[in-house]
Amino acid sequence: IGVWREAQQQTLPGLSCQRLARESIAVVLPLDHPLAQQENIPLAALQNDSFIVLPPHEASLGLYLHNLCLQQGFLPDVAYQVNEPQTLLALVAEGCGITLLPDSYGRIPWPGVQFCSLQQAPPADLYAVYRTDSVTPVVQAFLAMLRAP
Numbered sequence: 355i356g357v358w359r360e361a362q363q364q365t366l367p368g369l370s371c372q373r374l375a376r377e378s379i380a381v382v383l384p385l386d387h388p389l390a391q392q393e394n395i396p397l398a399a400l401q402n403d404s405f406i407v408l409p410p411h412e413a414s415l416g417l418y419l420h421n422l423c424l425q426q427g428f429l430p431d432v433a434y435q436v437n438e439p440q441t442l443l444a445l446v447a448e449g450c451g452i453t454l455l456p457d458s459y460g461r462i463p464w465p466g467v468q469f470c471s472l473q474q475a476p477p478a479d480l481y482a483v484y485r486t487d488s489v490t491p492v493v494q495a496f497l498a499m500l501r502a503p
Contacts, residue, residue, distance in 0.1 A: 378475035
């Protein structure tokens with residue numbers, strides 16, 4: 355079993371997926387940002403901000419987030435591109451820009467940043483991915499546990 359955030363958006367020949375957790379994309383702002391105390395921020399309201407982004411490789415979270423901005427009618431002004439979410443958070447805390455991340459990253463206390471909900475927040479669900487043709491009893495038990503209330 356693997357864990358993959360983009361499983362629902364990708365074609366997975368020979369693989370199946372089951373949702374592990376529901377999540378949404380949130381905007382991460384420095385504490386002094388004018389919108390840092392607002393809830394349900396429209397993504398389009400961020401079009402004039404500088405973004406700190408993950409690389410937009412094919413089938414990646416970075417590409418998904420980039421495309422969300424394009425769907426709102428703007429190309430994000432990329433100030434920095436980094437490889438790790440922790441680096442994104444550190445740069446936001448220093449006032450170098452803003453970023454988009456799954457809201458679960460907000461459960462880790464990070465000084466100097468504010469996670470804010472987006473209006474019509476895009477999903478960032480996590481999925482268990484497994485080979486369809488070789489579901490072992492252990493995999494079956496794990497998947498059953500996920501389905502249990």
